[in-house]
Amino acid sequence: MKGLYCRAAASDAQPKFVIQEATLPEELGSHQVRVQVKACGLSPLDLKLLADVGIQRDLIPVGREVAGVVLQVGPKVSFFQPEDKVVGILPLDSPCSGLCDAIDIDEHYLVQKPEKLSSVCAAASLRDGLCAYTALHTHARIAAGHTLLVMDGGSSFGLMCIQLACYHGVKVLTTSHSPQDHTFLEQLRPSVARVIQVYNGSSDLLPLVLEETGGLGVDIVIDSGVRLQDEEEPEAMKLHPHKHDIISVLGVGGHWVTSHQDLQLDPPDCRLLHLKSASLSFLNPEVWTASSAQQGRYLHILRDIVEKMSTGVLRPRPEEAVPLYEATVVMETVQRQQKKKAVVQL
Incomplete structure (x- = not known):
């Protein structure tokens, strides 16, 4: 199984993105879910933020907005069953790259994906939907x-x-x-x-x-x-x-x-x-997954986002999905331009 990782470069050089082999443990944790990834969104990596929160690795997993199908659940998982379609954002310290065929993730980072919503659309726009909710509701209290x-x-x-x-x-x-x-x-x-x-x-x-x-x-x-x-x-x-x-x-x-x-x-x-x-x-969109203080509110926001996308209230600009073999080049472009987004279909 292969995944996309970032090899952080010197301070004045661009980071390098490489495809590396990855393996999953044989047994799942109590609240973990094994998900077969169908689509993965690519956003710019904030290497300074990772360093600030103490995440320093030789290889940093890339691709955190994922949509897929549940393959297996841990013994204490209560929200999901095998064959459920799910969508979520991997936490900052996740050891898994979202571009692997299968990933292990805690059930409290996932929500059910509505049937009408495509995996590509969900993975491409979930992070931006979360940012919009955080800016308008959490910070600005719109009315x-x-x-x-x-x-x-x-x-x-x-x-x-x-x-x-x-x-x-x-x-x-x-x-x-x-x-x-x-x-x-x-x-x-x-x-x-x-x-x-x-x-x-x-x-x-x-x-x-x-x-x-x-x-x-x-x-x-x-x-x-x-x-x-x-x-x-x-x-x-x-x-x-x-x-x-x-x-x-x-x-x-x-x-x-x-x-x-x-x-x-x-x-x-x-x-x-x-x-x-x-x-x-x-506006720091990572605050939800970096702290578990408001986990319930975070999941409520994710559910509302995917529901509004499935009913057409939120209609993101279509992102053309790229195949896995183009992920390295595409991610380099995303990191360089910062505002650009991409989605990989597996």
Whole structure:
């Protein structure tokens, strides 16, 4: 049995992805489930996060969003039976690569997969659905009547945020990072109130948001990256808003959910947040599997995500599945581009 693993490189080099042989123990743990993997989603590895939580290995398993069929259950498993179709996210410290033919995983990381939902769709979008739920419900506490600004709405994560917010009666504004994304997002209107172009070099974000909200600003902002400096930055970062722009578009009592790990706020930024009585949250999607404090809530979120995907409430942009023999090359692209996603069909 083969699996995909990452060999962490020196700090200034790109990590290498390799196919390695893997074996499973003969006996399952008390609450473990053996799953035959049908599809596995590939997301960028956060090597710094793994080091921060003390996970340091020569070979790090790759591919954690999995969908498959239960082959065998441990003696104390109560949620699943053989032949059940399941979907879940492997924990950070899992020794298994999701690209193995079969994996062992604790039953408390899995939920039943609805019959109407394909394995490829579930594996490709489960993580983004979880991120959207965490940002909107756990951090921002969305409610009907709120106004939401989603940066880069054409991304897989951004689209999940838009659809989930629209389902709950939230007015949604979003930005587009390319002409293709702009055309796609315009098709979502009138569910999306306004699509703001940021790829043409203009800086009209603040006046357009204030125009759309009657000068009051938005209740929630969810970013996909932030510019911290006005000096020269990489081309990809120029599409992201400056941190001052995000604070400026927030209304009184607003909430900013950021995925920027190294965000730094200067005293004038904090002063402006204070004047607006606004708040800031950091979005870390790994917190659910890194801590068991809210395991029941986590499983409830996963069940709701797959149920909404099966009924069409959440409709992710289709990801073309790639075969296993292309996984190494595809994962290198995913890691290099960071925002890109991929799914492997086994």
